[in-house]
Amino acid sequence: MDRELREADLEAWRTFLVAHATAVRRIEEELAREGGIPLVDYDVLVALEHAPGRRLQLRDLQRRVLLTRSGITRLVDRLEAQGLLRRERLGEDRRAVHAVLTDEGLAAIRRTWPVYARGISEHFAHHLSPEQVPVLTAELGRVASPSGTEAGTPREAGCGAQE
Amino acid sequence: MDRELREADLEAWRTFLVAHATAVRRIEEELAREGGIPLVDYDVLVALEHAPGRRLQLRDLQRRVLLTRSGITRLVDRLEAQGLLRRERLGEDRRAVHAVLTDEGLAAIRRTWPVYARGISEHFAHHLSPEQVPVLTAELGRVASPSGTEAGTPREAGCGAQE
DNA sequence: AAAGATTGAATCTTCAATCTTT
DNA sequence: AAAGATTGAAGATTCAATCTTT
Numbered sequence: 001m002d003r004e005l006r007e008a009d010l011e012a013w014r015t016f017l018v019a020h021a022t023a024v025r026r027i028e029e030e031l032a033r034e035g036g037i038p039l040v041d042y043d044v045l046v047a048l049e050h051a052p053g054r055r056l057q058l059r060d061l062q063r064r065v066l067l068t069r070s071g072i073t074r075l076v077d078r079l080e081a082q083g084l085l086r087r088e089r090l091g092e093d094r095r096a097v098h099a100v101l102t103d104e105g106l107a108a109i110r111r112t113w114p115v116y117a118r119g120i121s122e123h124f125a126h127h128l129s130p131e132q133v134p135v136l137t138a139e140l141g142r143v144a145s146p147s148g149t150e151a152g153t154p155r156e157a158g159c160g161a162q163e
Numbered sequence: 164m165d166r167e168l169r170e171a172d173l174e175a176w177r178t179f180l181v182a183h184a185t186a187v188r189r190i191e192e193e194l195a196r197e198g199g200i201p202l203v204d205y206d207v208l209v210a211l212e213h214a215p216g217r218r219l220q221l222r223d224l225q226r227r228v229l230l231t232r233s234g235i236t237r238l239v240d241r242l243e244a245q246g247l248l249r250r251e252r253l254g255e256d257r258r259a260v261h262a263v264l265t266d267e268g269l270a271a272i273r274r275t276w277p278v279y280a281r282g283i284s285e286h287f288a289h290h291l292s293p294e295q296v297p298v299l300t301a302e303l304g305r306v307a308s309p310s311g312t313e314a315g316t317p318r319e320a321g322c323g324a325q326e
Numbered sequence: 327a328a329a330g331a332t333t334g335a336a337t338c339t340t341c342a343a344t345c346t347t348t
Numbered sequence: 349a350a351a352g353a354t355t356g357a358a359g360a361t362t363c364a365a366t367c368t369t370t
Contacts, residue, residue, distance in 0.1 A: 009284065015300050068340060094347060118168075124172070125169075130169075134171060135298065136178075136179075233331085233363080
């Protein structure tokens with residue numbers, strides 16, 4: 001089953017937490033300072049951009065962003081108020097609400113990306129050994145989506161959002 | 164200078180974000196369900212436990228937890244209200260406020276650790292190749308503290324807490 | 327003036343209850 | 349009843365302004 005928690009594992013965990021807090025904080029700071037939109041907003045809008053018809057059901061957005069259901073409602077509220085997306089109720093199933101990317105939303109993505117890309121490069125990738133990047137991705141990839149052998153509750157969405 | 168942002172870097176970044184959100188979420192969930200205290204609270208109390216006299220100035224706690232100054236004030240408010248620590252103004256410099264770990268605080272740490280340790284093991288370490296753990300730590304360690312600063316004592320003010 | 331800390335207002339997120347549609 | 353979404357209330361975090369001490 002689970003191997004014992006070694007000192008090296010604990011150190012890796014602590015480093016993981018600090019690395020995340022540090023990099024995210026620095027990038028958010030730069031985005032705010034240089035007129036970009038926040039990371040979560042960006043993530044939502046990009047998800048819409050790549051979706052067919054530039055639209056997604058809120059339910060799917062929730063899975064993508066790892067927020068709770070009410071969380072995504074509020075987030076979409078904000079983005080709609082800013083004009084970056086709009087709600088639509090098209091469709092057979094009238095329970096479903098779709099978020100549709102607007103032109104302003106697309107513009108916000110385009111405007112934010114250069115700042116974001118530079119931030120990822122400077123505050124994350126720059127510090128990694130190029131040859132270790134695939135290794136890191138593979139290792140953390142298994143943390144992100146464990147393959148089956150979880151004892152206990154099988155999560156339907158696999159994202160851990162409780163509700 | 165900074166190297167160009169490659170596709171592999173971007174994939175690593177995305178995986179990094181999802182891995183963090185997933186692992187933290189699962190562990191917090193278990194802590195809540197099994198009567199432990201939240202991660203941030205734990206982090207603060209452990210910092211106090213290891214400090215000389217089981218006390219630390221709020222200023223130092225802030226650096227440790229990567230919160231803003233007002234953030235640490237509110238956090239200490241909560242922990243004090245729960246009886247897990249108490250404030251003291253001892254010292255020459257009467258601007259400084261110290262947080263002191265109480266016996267209840269120590270008990271909370273002891274009670275939480277088994278759940279936390281199991282969570283780190285199950286939701287993080289378990290998915291890593293043991294021989295890659297040191298590599299991961301080294302790589303992320305440079306992300307956590309760029310400019311060559313030593314990990315373990317984030318005395319560096321450049322951690323991104325804006326004020 | 328500068329450093330440490332606190333407070334009020336605003337923002338963001340979650341929880342529990344509710345509404346609508348299937 | 350179940351699924352998708354929303355809302356009010358509560359909790360957590362930040363910003364800007366303020367207070368005290370150096």
